[in-house]
Amino acid sequence: MKADQEKLLNSYAGKIPLSVLEEIKENVPGTISKEKFQEVMDKCLIAYNNAKVHAGECVGLVAAESIGEPGTQMTLNTFHLAGVAEVQVTTGLPRIIEVFDARKGIKTPMMEIFLNKPYCLDVEKLRKFAATIKETKFEEFVSEYNLNIFDQNLTIKLNKELLDDNDLTVKDINGIIKTKVKNFSVSITDEVIVIGLKGKQDEIKDLYALKEKIKEVKVKGIKGLKQVLPVKRGEEYVILTAGTNLKDVLALSEVDSTRTVSNDIYEIYNVLGIEAARQAIIDEVYKVVESQGLNVNIRHVMLVADLMVANGTVKGITRYGVVSEKASVLARASFETPLKHLFNAALEGEVDNLTSVVENVMINQPVPIGTGLPGLVTKMK
């Protein structure tokens, strides 16, 4: 493509989106004359403007139908992958509902950890690294608990082999236990930990409570990563995890902090911000739609995602989320729990200006969409 053609093409930036300009650039033959090229560009601009959504088009309704209809087919298509050695992840309709409701505490939190070189290519290094980030609790190293009522103490026997496998020594455990256990006397000899009562008023049931508490103490790894699984993705290896902790994982120097993601929208929102959350919503929903072999235009998903993040925080499509922000009482009442909304509105003396769609349907008036949108203004003389 010649320089003056390139110039002409670039003068349309802002009027025509970048991806369309690139498509024109690819498909127009290089030998085209300037006049012809101008004609092509003019036609493209007209075609693009005609393809735009018209003012008053009810895009939300179209999006709801376009996502909802394939959703009905998805319900039947959900299946479980029994015996597959991957981390079990919620997919299908349950996952879509989870994302659109913007639930806190999702069913199967999961991370995809990408690694820097050389970890992403070397299996051995990768395995070692994976073992270090897995959250390991104290109870995994215990072979025997013994609550001795006669001596009023708790004896814990450690499993030496497991400790060696994890590159831990009794000394490490000693340090962790000493910082976590207070108000009790602790003595450690070899692999045996003896915890006794200190104060006179303490009872044996305190020891029992301590035993339950001590089981959950984190010995090593990153909090929340319950399972780690190295998987090959194309040329490189990545680590899939059950449980998430995006903030701590991104801080590790071995981790590629530009690509590592979690599937928890709230976590992404807290760590990476609102725009990242929007992108994550689109990615997560579209991943499910594609995996089910359905065909939903991504623009619908983008519209819903934009709505969910419009006020700076992630709001679900629920009566506590975006619906609660609607200005009209009748619109809120038409979604869920109508009586609650009507009573509260009556108590507060709320005014409904009937500016939106649902409330106008309810009172049998033309709705402000399409040709119902423009109003007539008369100049009074």
Next chain:
Amino acid sequence: MTLDINKHHLIPKHSKLSDAEKGKFLDSYKIDIKSLPKILIEDPAIVNLKPTAGDVIKIERESKTAGITIYYRAVING
């Protein structure tokens, strides 16, 4: 912590509009700053821009359909 989250692929480029740019932008769309979508002042992606409430943040999103789209958000106190 030296981690720069703005290099993350999920985060599009954020930049702050100057006062002149902001006025021009609001005029060109004939809108009030209140009608813009919001972003919280403590949002991790904009802390290094040191925004104040009432600023307009320009966001250059990579879009699957349009290549690059430009979006604007008004900074609000959380």
